[in-house]
Amino acid sequence: MISPNTPNENQPLADLEEWENDLLRRYPEPASATQESEFTDASKKQAEFRNYDAEARDSVKEFYRLNHRYQTVDFVKRKHEEYLSLQRGKKSIWAGLEYLNTLVDDSDPDTDLSQIVHLLQTSEAIRADGHPRWFILAGLIHDLGKVLCLYGEPQWAVVGDTFPVGCKFSDKIVYPEFFADNPDSRVSEYQTELGIYEEGCGFSNIMMSWGHDEYVYQVTKEYLPMEAQYMLRFHSFYPAHREQQYQYLMDNQDREFFKWVNVFNEYDLYTKSDESPNVEELRPFYDDLISEFFPDAIAF
Numbered sequence: 001m002i003s004p005n006t007p008n009e010n011q012p013l014a015d016l017e018e019w020e021n022d023l024l025r026r027y028p029e030p031a032s033a034t035q036e037s038e039f040t041d042a043s044k045k046q047a048e049f050r051n052y053d054a055e056a057r058d059s060v061k062e063f064y065r066l067n068h069r070y071q072t073v074d075f076v077k078r079k080h081e082e083y084l085s086l087q088r089g090k091k092s093i094w095a096g097l098e099y100l101n102t103l104v105d106d107s108d109p110d111t112d113l114s115q116i117v118h119l120l121q122t123s124e125a126i127r128a129d130g131h132p133r134w135f136i137l138a139g140l141i142h143d144l145g146k147v148l149c150l151y152g153e154p155q156w157a158v159v160g161d162t163f164p165v166g167c168k169f170s171d172k173i174v175y176p177e178f179f180a181d182n183p184d185s186r187v188s189e190y191q192t193e194l195g196i197y198e199e200g201c202g203f204s205n206i207m208m209s210w211g212h213d214e215y216v217y218q219v220t221k222e223y224l225p226m227e228a229q230y231m232l233r234f235h236s237f238y239p240a241h242r243e244q245q246y247q248y249l250m251d252n253q254d255r256e257f258f259k260w261v262n263v264f265n266e267y268d269l270y271t272k273s274d275e276s277p278n279v280e281e282l283r284p285f286y287d288d289l290i291s292e293f294f295p296d297a298i299a300f
């Protein structure tokens with residue numbers, strides 16, 4: 001019998017954290033720290049990438065192989081049908097967080113990297129920098145979509161860098177060679193630069209590979225300002241926010257709001273620490289914050 005925590009064919013990562021740790025290896029610095037030296041960066045980046053490939057763990061590589069193989073237009077459409085009518089019951093935001101927290105990481109008994117800890121570390125860093133309340137809230141809930149794992153979705157349909165399906169896969173997506181196994185690679189309609197889309201149609205009108213970003217966005221969108229919606233929906237869209245790909249699909253709204261995704265990424269990726277926030281102490285602040293934007297229960 002295969003336990004959910006045993007690496008197996010469909011679940012190569014020891015835990016979801018492994019993907020994020022690998023992101024840190026790939027992007028050791030925030031975008032803002034590397035932007036000034038774009039000119040000298042091209043060759044450095046190439047060298048770094050070779051290095052990345054050499055050091056990537058087999059489990060991470062296998063994870064991307066599955067992700068790139070199975071994220072197709074048809075798959076994403078099926079997941080939209082399955083999840084986006086939000087028929088999985090009503091819950092409060094905090095109950096959602098506690099449910100997410102049942103996704104325990106048995107592989108690493110030394111650090112308590114529970115889901116709520118990562119979320120509170122992110123939101124507390126945002127709060128410490130004096131950002132608006134909706135921004136703090138976005139930090140608190142941004143990974144709530146990982147409950148998809150608890151609904152039985154495989155790792156490759158929950159985490160991983162996201163990318164548009166239905167048009168050419170950018171070769172700046174990590175491990176682009178694995179797209180050769182994706183059946184959409186053989187659908188000529190999907191393999192032009194624009195594919196099934198129109199130039200400038202906007203990121204809101206394209207289908208992204210399925211994962212925790214799209215789900216948390218759909219669950220929370222009606223309650224949050226546009227900036228927060230962008231942060232939630234595209235926080236794993238590294239091909240766009242770190243590699244500047246797919247700009248030809250952007251519309252004016254994206255050009256106005258997508259920059260918030262980068263601002264958010266600094267907190268998501270670079271605020272991990274061993275210091276555990278005191279959940280009970282912080283709870284009253286977050287209860288207030290949640291009730292400022294959300295009703296008592298929302299549909300998942």
Ligand code: FE
Pocket residue numbers: 142143212235236
């Ligand atoms: Fe995330």
Ligand code: FE
Pocket residue numbers: 118142143268
């Ligand atoms: Fe996160």
